[in-house]
Amino acid sequence: MSWSFPKLIPRSAPIILLVLTLAAATGFAAVSHLVARYNANQQSRGRKLYQQGLADASANHYNDAIDAFRAALTCDPTNSQYQLSLARALRDSNDPRRLDEAKSYLITLWQRAPQDAAVNLALARVDAHRGSIEDATRYYHNAMYGVWNSNPDSNRSKARIELIQFLLKQGAPDKAAPELLALATALPPTPAAHLQAAQLFSQAQDHAGELAQYEEALRLDPANSAALAGAGQAAYRSGDYFAAHRYLLSAVNANPQDADSRQLLATTDLILRNDPFLSHVSDAERNRRITTAFTQAEKRLSECAQQTGVDLKAAATPTASALFALQSLWTEAKPDLTRLRSPAETDLPDAIMDVVFQIEQQTAATCGQPQGLDLALLMISQKREAASQ
């Protein structure tokens, strides 16, 4: 069988080039048509597989979703949506080996559109899965300042909240602090947003910021019981017991079922009624409070010794030396109570209360968190300590 061509092209360079150009153009058109048909078929098949993958992913069947997204990508290899979904499925499959591949897809997308906030957020989440604070923070920031296709303000705020949660989880409250401040300035005017921000401030141990957010929520919705309870707790944690009492009382009135607030209110009440250092307390009342606290401290010490099986009347042993020392302190300080009324003994209240605070703190460490008046005294000691620092 011979496959020789008839000589179709005359041997003249310009004509040859003209004919070749026409042939190339014809070939180009034919291949364009072929590729367009092929791409249309592939895209249709890819869409079906993609939908299947989305269904699998929403049912948490990530392995099936990954297979479906991969197949969709073989049909339409440059489809950003498929790549993004595959990367998300790889990330969410809880297989650390797949994080590299997820990141690779996302980096490809990022190189194509570095301003795409969704891609940056997905990259941030991959790095968050890996615990890489620096990279995750960078991509979270890119997501915050990137381009969102819809609800940009809400999405930016969500991205920042996610970053803060990530940083707090990683034990980096110092890095979370500036993000919290930025979040507070850009929150939408809704109680829910401020409540969420308050919780983040709480996780970051910034109780002043937390209280400010609850107060902002209460400004928008004065009867919001969650905000009242939260404000009370925040004020309590920050040592502002008057504000705590006010908010907790309102919270209990607004929601009588709120047992936590009720208990905290009781403690706050005890603090306010037994703190000898409050400015409005008279000398007589102060002396009474000191005496009560001193008596209560001895009781707490005895209970703790009993709880730990230490006989304070027996000889001291090395393991129980702390409790014996406290017992000695208390015994030494007891005669001072009678001199409290003397105007010359200005340092005596502090000295006696130091003994009380040492007993409450040590017994809390040895025997666990106290209740009632002991808890109130412990809180007073912590506030006093914080004030002196």
Add this chain to the structure above:
Amino acid sequence: MSEPASSGAVRFQAPRRLFSTLEGVFNEELFFLILSVFIGIFSGLAVVCFRLAIDWMHLALLGPLPQTHGWRMFAVPSLAGLVVAALVLNVFPAIRGSGVNQTKAALYIYNGFIPFRTAIGKFICAAIAIGSGQSLGPEDPSLQIGAGIASALGRQLEISREKLRLMAPVGAAAGLAAAFNAPISAVLFVIEEVIGRWSAGILGSVVLSAVSSVVIVRWFLGSEPLFRIPVTTFKRPTELLAYAVLGIVGGVASVVFAKSIGYLRPRLKALPRWTQYFQPALAGLLIGLIAFLGAPQIMGAGYDSMDQAMHGQYAWKVLAILAVLKILATTVSFVSGAPGGMFAPTLFVGAMLGGAVGDIERIFFPQLTGSTGTYVLVGMDVLFAGFLRVPMTSVFMVLEVSGNYEIIVPVIVANTFSYLISRSLQTVPIFDMLTRQDGLILPSLEEDREEAILRVEDAMLPAPATILNAQDYVDANARRVQDSTDPNFLVRMHPSGWNIISRDQLQRLFREGKGEHTLGSVLPPQPLPSLYPDLPLDSALRYVNDYSLVPVVNRANSRKLEGVISRDSVFKRYESPRTPVGV
């Protein structure tokens, strides 16, 4: 009545003038360069269609998902193997195997002639074979399709035999560049493997055709690389030891791979003709069974699996098993006579081996910073260097495909080990071995590298004691040669150049009363050619017949004579190429 006729004549004169002007512009060199661009375009279009055909065939035969399940896995490759064998044996007999060595044979033996039927047959049969899951790749067939198109076009245009011979590598570069989406690697591969020697004369055309075909492929199929390149890292020089180990393992694997093919291919070809109808089917059945039993990744070219290996989707044991199974699958596919290439399988084996070695090394040395993807990428090149024995191409391929220069040092180190081990354990490179099994001996760049080149300095005689000066008078020069026994004397011309005069000529000039003339004024104006010591000795051959002495001068100072070359000294040097003339 004459007015319209006159204006019509004027109207046709302008295009004719343009036409004749254009005719004059195109000499053969320029025309060949432009033709290279068209070869690239046509090859690019053909490769786009070829890739679509493979995908279509895969979809039609094996189904839409990347990993097919059930009976299709072994039924399809077997049945498709029967069809391919029937076509190869009865319709397209010249399309067996890769196509690289056939293209090289076309260049050196058949004056660039590749039947167009071969290109068509390769297109159809390779699409069926690869699409049905035979463990072969589309790159080498693309190379042959490109070469076939170029050869057919050259014959159609009746270009000179010299140029027609060069059409095959030009088309081959276009086909390979389109298949790999990597023009530099394609150009280097064609130079290293198809042309087999560095030739500046064809480089321009090869580059033009490769670039234009890549432009076409990217236009239609996008510029995405064959696989997503992972983040690659190379931090500490001590880690080069780990890559050297990969090079050693890759070199040994290359030898095993090449020797398996070299051993089985002639034996299967020697079996009765009727068995050849079933060889691709049996190969397909074996591959299908391997896939059915849990390793579907070995079917076809395997780029998806390479991509996943690159991103750490397989444990080292899986990677090692896949490497071994792929060597087995590709060997049986290739030696069965199914048309298809070895580039993609080579990359696959290298990728899996690289990943496995890297993971094992990291188990023992957790401080190694290279990711699995880095080892996979280096592994690909290691096999390319060791198995295909194209060290330059392999290094540039990783740069072109990954766009990352960070791993160039690990690649060079690993490739060097792989290449040296492969060369020491397998003297003949795979493509040369295949060509020799077919009864052909073709030139090879590797052989050229080994061959000692004789240079002018090897045949050079010491500079003669008497050298005449063109600015001196004839009688003074005649007095200078009186005591010499030499029949001929070199003359140093002014301000530069050399000439030669015999004793008889000098004496005749003296007798003719030209003693008062300067020697330069009476010598013929045509200067004597000179040579440089580092030139190949072949270049002296064109002068030694016409001139009894040819000066060998210093490149920095052409008036400084390093020595002379004569016909006797050159021939003596060729007669005993291992002994310098002066010794």
